[in-house]
Amino acid sequence: MTGFAVVGLGMGRNRAKQVLETAGAELRVVVDLNEELAREVGEEMGSAYSTDLNEVLGRGDVDVVMVMTPSGLHAKIGVEAIKAGKHVITTKPMDVSTKACDELIDAADAAGVLVGVDYQSRYVDNNFRVAEALKQGLMGKPILGEVRFKWFRSQEYFEHGNGWRGTWAMDGGGSLANQGSHLIDLLLWFMGVPKTVYGETGIMNHEIETEDIGQAILNFTSGAKGGILGTTTFPESPYFSAEVHGSEGGVLVDSVLSGEIRVFGDGLEEKLQTIENPLANVVEDVVSALDRGTKLRVDGREGRRTVALLENIYRSSREGKVLDYSD
Numbered sequence: 001m002t003g004f005a006v007v008g009l010g011m012g013r014n015r016a017k018q019v020l021e022t023a024g025a026e027l028r029v030v031v032d033l034n035e036e037l038a039r040e041v042g043e044e045m046g047s048a049y050s051t052d053l054n055e056v057l058g059r060g061d062v063d064v065v066m067v068m069t070p071s072g073l074h075a076k077i078g079v080e081a082i083k084a085g086k087h088v089i090t091t092k093p094m095d096v097s098t099k100a101c102d103e104l105i106d107a108a109d110a111a112g113v114l115v116g117v118d119y120q121s122r123y124v125d126n127n128f129r130v131a132e133a134l135k136q137g138l139m140g141k142p143i144l145g146e147v148r149f150k151w152f153r154s155q156e157y158f159e160h161g162n163g164w165r166g167t168w169a170m171d172g173g174g175s176l177a178n179q180g181s182h183l184i185d186l187l188l189w190f191m192g193v194p195k196t197v198y199g200e201t202g203i204m205n206h207e208i209e210t211e212d213i214g215q216a217i218l219n220f221t222s223g224a225k226g227g228i229l230g231t232t233t234f235p236e237s238p239y240f241s242a243e244v245h246g247s248e249g250g251v252l253v254d255s256v257l258s259g260e261i262r263v264f265g266d267g268l269e270e271k272l273q274t275i276e277n278p279l280a281n282v283v284e285d286v287v288s289a290l291d292r293g294t295k296l297r298v299d300g301r302e303g304r305r306t307v308a309l310l311e312n313i314y315r316s317s318r319e320g321k322v323l324d325y326s327d
């Protein structure tokens with residue numbers, strides 16, 4: 001049985017439940033600085049709870065620490081957990097800078113433990129099928145990959161929890177780094193490494209440090225073109241989509257979190273249906289990696305790529321020019 005601690009109980013509450021529901025995983029303890037919240041979630045899950053990370057890291061029955069705090073704390077808490085001999089999963093994004101991601105990757109390499117990043121859309125069956133189909137060349141020569149979302153986030157959303165959201169230090173950006181990082185991760189999974197990046201970001205309708213709208217034009221090393229568009233200024237949250245096509249077919253993923261798709265091209269739909277996704281979520285993934293030595297779907301190096309592309313987009317936007325992609 002693999003023992004888990006979940007640290008940070010906003011979205012972490014959902015992940016604690018995921019641990020409870022996963023075979024081979026056991027939720028040992030939930031942690032939050034807010035004692036009332038820690039107690040409430042501990043009682044709800046039937047697990048121990050704590051406000052003291054050090055005490056939790058000293059527990060011999062905790063094998064994996066899931067870091068679900070504000071993004072700018074992921075590497076710091078992850079490195080502390082690794083020093084205590086634990087494996088680490090961070091929620092998305094991995095952290096707010098490639099420098100912080102490197103510290104976490106280096107610590108995990110030195111200790112010989114796992115580090116992974118929880119991008120839930122990687123485990124959605126249809127997203128997995130699209131990635132495999134592209135890898136196997138089932139859509140022919142890759143031509144275009146686009147991700148886009150139009151969502152609503154209120155000013156109150158940014159003011160919650162000491163106002164960490166929408167700051168560079170704790171959120172690593174705005175709509176692109178927070179909500180958009182799911183889509184940027186998918187785009188990189190589908191299309192591979194970028195060659196050039198042009199980004200533009202802005203603040204249209206919120207009082208925040210970072211952006212509530214952002215877009216990027218990409219060229220991939222494969223020769224394919226790409227685009228990213230994301231905003232939290234729309235009056236509702238109508239879509240969250242990824243669209244890819246090649247010379248032989250294409251797929252529109254209308255919602256990457258639920259995996260509703262439309263498929264175009266002769267026989268592509270049937271071929272996609274034969275592709276099986278073996279994993280439901282990151283908790284299963286970690287349990288499988290520890291029990292059977294399988295590779296994590298998003299390990300530290302893979303998780304770092306999204307943060308690197310975000311840095312390129314923000315730099316391009318500041319400098320107002322097309323950049324050669326640098327990781």
Ligand SMILES: NC(=O)c1ccc[n+]([C@@H]2O[C@H](COP(=O)([O-])OP(=O)(O)OC[C@H]3O[C@@H](n4cnc5c(N)ncnc54)[C@H](O)[C@@H]3O)[C@@H](O)[C@H]2O)c1
Nearest residue numbers: 008009010011012032033034068069070071091092093161
């Ligand atoms: N996978 C997803 O779909 C998804 C959804 C939402 C948020 N997230 C990610 O989860 C992270 C948290 O976002 P949120 O919306 O849950 O934030 P939140 O502010 O609602 O919750 C964060 C919690 O962490 C606690 N915390 C802060 N510092 C701590 C520390 N040092 N030790 C222990 N607890 C600490 C806070 O008290 C708070 O309860 C972010 O990185 C965000 O990007 C992922």
